[in-house]
Amino acid sequence: MLIPYESLEQLTPDTFETLIKEYLFTQLEDGSFSDTDEDGLKIAITQCKQALKQGILIVEYSEDDDSIAIRQRENVAH
Numbered sequence: 001m002l003i004p005y006e007s008l009e010q011l012t013p014d015t016f017e018t019l020i021k022e023y024l025f026t027q028l029e030d031g032s033f034s035d036t037d038e039d040g041l042k043i044a045i046t047q048c049k050q051a052l053k054q055g056i057l058i059v060e061y062s063e064d065d066d067s068i069a070i071r072q073r074e075n076v077a078h
Helices: 013-030 038-054
Strands: 057-062 067-072
Touching (some): 038 057
Antiparallel strands (some): 057 067
């Protein structure tokens, strides 16, 4: 199930940032994101929020394993 961006905006700021940081740290593992200093992380969080707002990234809830994750739109089967 896809979570609309408007619903994400209703999360507490800390919860929303934690979700984004989890996504960014998975990107560290595959080399898509490499700036781990505080300023780099702030910039990446802002960019990620914009990508979510624009629909480039989406948030998917999996009922199978009760998990939530940010994914590239093109990598999600509809």
